[in-house]
Amino acid sequence: MYRPRQLVINSTRLMDTLHKTCVWGAAHRYGPGPTQTGMARLTLSDDDKKARDWFGDEMSSLGCDIKVDTMGNMFAVRPGEKTGAPTAIGSHLDTQPTGGRYDGILGVHAAVEAMRTIHESGYKTQYPIAAVNWTNEEGARFPKSLHGSSVWSGDFTVENAHALTDVADSSITAGAELERIGYKGTLECSAKANPLAAHFELHIEQGPILENNKQTIGIVNGGQAYKWFNVRVHGRDSHAGTTPMNLRADPLLLSARLMVAANAVAIKHGGCATTGIMSLKPGSINTIPNLIDYTLDIRHPDDAALAAMEADIRAAAAALVAEESRYKCTIELDKIFDYAATKFHPDCIGAVRTAAEATVGADMAREIVSGAGHDSCATSKHCPTSMVFIPCEEGLSHNPREYATPEDCALGAQVVMDAALLFDSRRQK
Amino acid sequence: MYRPRQLVINSTRLMDTLHKTCVWGAAHRYGPGPTQTGMARLTLSDDDKKARDWFGDEMSSLGCDIKVDTMGNMFAVRPGEKTGAPTAIGSHLDTQPTGGRYDGILGVHAAVEAMRTIHESGYKTQYPIAAVNWTNEEGARFPKSLHGSSVWSGDFTVENAHALTDVADSSITAGAELERIGYKGTLECSAKANPLAAHFELHIEQGPILENNKQTIGIVNGGQAYKWFNVRVHGRDSHAGTTPMNLRADPLLLSARLMVAANAVAIKHGGCATTGIMSLKPGSINTIPNLIDYTLDIRHPDDAALAAMEADIRAAAAALVAEESRYKCTIELDKIFDYAATKFHPDCIGAVRTAAEATVGADMAREIVSGAGHDSCATSKHCPTSMVFIPCEEGLSHNPREYATPEDCALGAQVVMDAALLFDSRRQK
Numbered sequence: 001m002y003r004p005r006q007l008v009i010n011s012t013r014l015m016d017t018l019h020k021t022c023v024w025g026a027a028h029r030y031g032p033g034p035t036q037t038g039m040a041r042l043t044l045s046d047d048d049k050k051a052r053d054w055f056g057d058e059m060s061s062l063g064c065d066i067k068v069d070t071m072g073n074m075f076a077v078r079p080g081e082k083t084g085a086p087t088a089i090g091s092h093l094d095t096q097p098t099g100g101r102y103d104g105i106l107g108v109h110a111a112v113e114a115m116r117t118i119h120e121s122g123y124k125t126q127y128p129i130a131a132v133n134w135t136n137e138e139g140a141r142f143p144k145s146l147h148g149s150s151v152w153s154g155d156f157t158v159e160n161a162h163a164l165t166d167v168a169d170s171s172i173t174a175g176a177e178l179e180r181i182g183y184k185g186t187l188e189c190s191a192k193a194n195p196l197a198a199h200f201e202l203h204i205e206q207g208p209i210l211e212n213n214k215q216t217i218g219i220v221n222g223g224q225a226y227k228w229f230n231v232r233v234h235g236r237d238s239h240a241g242t243t244p245m246n247l248r249a250d251p252l253l254l255s256a257r258l259m260v261a262a263n264a265v266a267i268k269h270g271g272c273a274t275t276g277i278m279s280l281k282p283g284s285i286n287t288i289p290n291l292i293d294y295t296l297d298i299r300h301p302d303d304a305a306l307a308a309m310e311a312d313i314r315a316a317a318a319a320l321v322a323e324e325s326r327y328k329c330t331i332e333l334d335k336i337f338d339y340a341a342t343k344f345h346p347d348c349i350g351a352v353r354t355a356a357e358a359t360v361g362a363d364m365a366r367e368i369v370s371g372a373g374h375d376s377c378a379t380s381k382h383c384p385t386s387m388v389f390i391p392c393e394e395g396l397s398h399n400p401r402e403y404a405t406p407e408d409c410a411l412g413a414q415v416v417m418d419a420a421l422l423f424d425s426r427r428q429k
Numbered sequence: 430m431y432r433p434r435q436l437v438i439n440s441t442r443l444m445d446t447l448h449k450t451c452v453w454g455a456a457h458r459y460g461p462g463p464t465q466t467g468m469a470r471l472t473l474s475d476d477d478k479k480a481r482d483w484f485g486d487e488m489s490s491l492g493c494d495i496k497v498d499t500m501g502n503m504f505a506v507r508p509g510e511k512t513g514a515p516t517a518i519g520s521h522l523d524t525q526p527t528g529g530r531y532d533g534i535l536g537v538h539a540a541v542e543a544m545r546t547i548h549e550s551g552y553k554t555q556y557p558i559a560a561v562n563w564t565n566e567e568g569a570r571f572p573k574s575l576h577g578s579s580v581w582s583g584d585f586t587v588e589n590a591h592a593l594t595d596v597a598d599s600s601i602t603a604g605a606e607l608e609r610i611g612y613k614g615t616l617e618c619s620a621k622a623n624p625l626a627a628h629f630e631l632h633i634e635q636g637p638i639l640e641n642n643k644q645t646i647g648i649v650n651g652g653q654a655y656k657w658f659n660v661r662v663h664g665r666d667s668h669a670g671t672t673p674m675n676l677r678a679d680p681l682l683l684s685a686r687l688m689v690a691a692n693a694v695a696i697k698h699g700g701c702a703t704t705g706i707m708s709l710k711p712g713s714i715n716t717i718p719n720l721i722d723y724t725l726d727i728r729h730p731d732d733a734a735l736a737a738m739e740a741d742i743r744a745a746a747a748a749l750v751a752e753e754s755r756y757k758c759t760i761e762l763d764k765i766f767d768y769a770a771t772k773f774h775p776d777c778i779g780a781v782r783t784a785a786e787a788t789v790g791a792d793m794a795r796e797i798v799s800g801a802g803h804d805s806c807a808t809s810k811h812c813p814t815s816m817v818f819i820p821c822e823e824g825l826s827h828n829p830r831e832y833a834t835p836e837d838c839a840l841g842a843q844v845v846m847d848a849a850l851l852f853d854s855r856r857q858k
Contacts, residue, residue: 096711096716097712098666098710098719138713140713167712207668207672207673208676224670226670228715238636238637239636239801239826240800241636241653241701241728241800241802242634242800242826243636243701244636245695245701245702247637252688252707253688253692255685256685256688257689259682259685260682260686260689266674267674267675272669272670272674274669274679274715274716274717275681275718276712276714276716276717277712277713278681278707278709280705280707283705283706284705285657285706285724286657286703286705286726288705295714297715299669370671371668372668373670395671395672395676397668397671398667398668398713398715
């Protein structure tokens with residue numbers, strides 16, 4: 001049976017490797033230091049390809065077999081003493097357009113460092129162990145978060161996933177970009193064709209709870225429910241100078257009112273509501289727009305409370321349209337994504353707890369619900385899953401200044417490796 | 430003294446001529462009928478030259494002297510019993526790239542029809558009377574609206590006006606195009622060198638007020654004051670799922686609140702407030718934006734009321750920033766354009782009122798403030814001016830489907846001719 005801290009990761013190597021590979025996609029410099037930039041490593045870009053190539057080469061050199069599925073998800077599998085589905089440590093190498101060096105990237109590097117540590121120690125796992133790089137977790141370039149892992153989990157068809165188009169250029173599909181960079185693999189992308197025995201993931205918290213409680217490890221027991229909407233508001237374009245206020249059908253004003261209403265709904269229920277993308281047509285300084293398209297992201301740890309938020313926002317939209325009915329505006333809320341709250345597996349949560357208490361002590365760790373979606377939320381539908389969180393400065397993420405201390409990164413990497421090896425050594429089949 | 434309706438225009442000839450000459454620049458067909466197209470008669474194009482040639486030939490045949498100034502503005506002057514500056518009826522023959530058959534074109538055709546009616550009746554005006562075609566009112570090809578009339582009024586130098594380049598090809602200047610089509614005249618373009626005694630203009634309303642009130646003639650008493658702003662709102666981009674509502678600096682929420690506030694300010698003061706262009710950065714569905722840029726167009730018939738609107742909006746912005754101070758958002762309002770209100774001349778307004786009441790009755794006419802800019806706003810700085818508005822369907826303009834009924838066009842042409850002849854007959858010098 002594996003004992004926590006039986007193997008010890010090399011924290012210097014972990015951080016050196018992470019920062020070295022962040023040259024691919026480095027952007028948004030905020031200070032003079034060599035690592036004081038954020039990242040813009042959009043999925044399936046040339047920079048993403050370079051990071052993928054590095055990951056594959058590095059894992060091959062450690063005796064792993066590299067498998068790439070039809071979504072470009074990469075599985076670097078190191079054999080164990082027995083055959084069977086691997087115990088995986090995974091995350092993603094893609095970032096937001098104004099992202100940082102830790103969200104996703106740290107999790108893959110923790111897997112790489114675990115594999116290096118296992119390889120150089122000569123430790124024999126009971127079953128295979130894998131490092132996984134999931135495609136387009138962010139959903140920033142192709143607008144579907146957990147893009148690769150949700151095809152693997154069966155929540156999204158590979159045909160639809162390939163057909164998604166670049167938010168900046170609708171002539172470019174995800175499928176074409178997978179082919180262009182050479183990562184449209186032949187392995188079927190599914191939990192059935194390519195099962196995992198478990199999935200562990202190290203991630204920055206992306207929120208303020210650990211930092212506020214001066215704790216270093218979050219034992220993640222599940223994820224928030226969230227829903228994404230495309231909101232479309234139709235009005236009538238007319239001249240800004242000749243159309244009196246009471247004879248307008250101004251879809252932007254209606255959109256502004258609905259955003260203010262959604263904000264109030266989120267506060268009332270203790271959830272979140274966010275708009276991050278918006279476009280106006282026709283787009284002239286002295287013309288009232290005729291069409292507004294914007295996104296709405298709502299979240300809550302509880303499924304029922306999130307459903308109540310959706311209902312309240314739909315009611316607010318209906319009330320606004322009714323109130324302004326003489327203007328003939330319409331509002332459509334098209335739900336493009338609906339993700340139930342995730343409950344992680346007690347065996348994995350237990351392994352993370354044992355590993356965390358061995359490395360930081362019980363007082364420095366706490367159970368926590370993830371505020372963000374993660375590939376682990378997809379894997380948990382098909383295999384035991386848990387995550388390890390570490391604090392990030394001011395809870396900031398999806399921002400070039402996103403930061404976690406090297407000490408916390410090392411603690412997290414040790415805990416996630418220990419949890420995976422504990423799980424592996426406890427497996428009965 | 431001229432009596433309204435002493436002369437009566439030929440409404441069939443008016444519309445036949447208008448549609449016949451719209452062959453030059455017809456575009457954007459929207460129905461099977463011979464006149465069911467819009468127009469793309471960009472200023473100083475070959476089509477504009479054909480329309481200009483026709484206008485000059487037609488006016489010459491009616492005994493007019495054709496004068497062309499250095500901006501290509503065309504003045505067709507018919508002698509009166511006495512010499513002096515002419516009383517003018519004018520508008521413009523150029524259109525938007527996706528324009529219609531009425532904006533500007535109708536006004537010049539009303540002047541042509543008035544001249545034909547006067548000519549065939551043998552009526553003798555007291556002073557000269559002129560039909561005027563102003564160059565590039567639209568500012569669509571060369572980006573300066575009221576291009577010709579604002580040089581005439583002294584608001585823009587002829588050198589700057591000639592140097593303006595085509596928005597589609599910066600190698601082409603307005604001056605070169607005036608020469609190419611043979612319309613760079615030798616007459617100095619100024620109100621001093623080429624004065625007018627008065628300026629009358631028939632135009633479609635481009636708004637819904639007449640249609641909404643089931644009235645047919647607008648007696649235009651001036652033009653609105655307006656100001657344009659670039660509004661910039663800074664916040665902090667962070668993750669939509671993990672950043673609690675009370676720890677956000679969301680510039681889009683602040684922008685939405687300020688738009689709602691600006692709308693309330695416009696309604697309170699009886700003015701208009703419009704946002705037509707908006708952009709968000711970085712633009713990701715699950716990232717709170719960090720930067721919003723949007724335009725704000727505010728208008729009011731009264732300069733002091735518009736200044737009060739600006740002050741109220743600035744105060745609302747300051748209050749919103751203060752209220753949300755813990756979020757560290759900022760709002761900047763950069764004023765990029767400031768145009769004072771235009772007051773038309775009581776003698777001209779009175780002439781239009783007398784003419785309108787004679788043709789449609791007092792109940793079918795109303796005083797109205799122009800929401801849009803017109804060549805008459807430039808002429809009013811140097812000579813008594815007023816305009817005649819007729820309804821256009823659904824207030825639509827700058828659109829191929831722009832439409833006014835033949836009946837309303839004829840009423841408007843009668844009123845603008847009667848107003849000009851009344852003004853002429855009342856002149857003391």
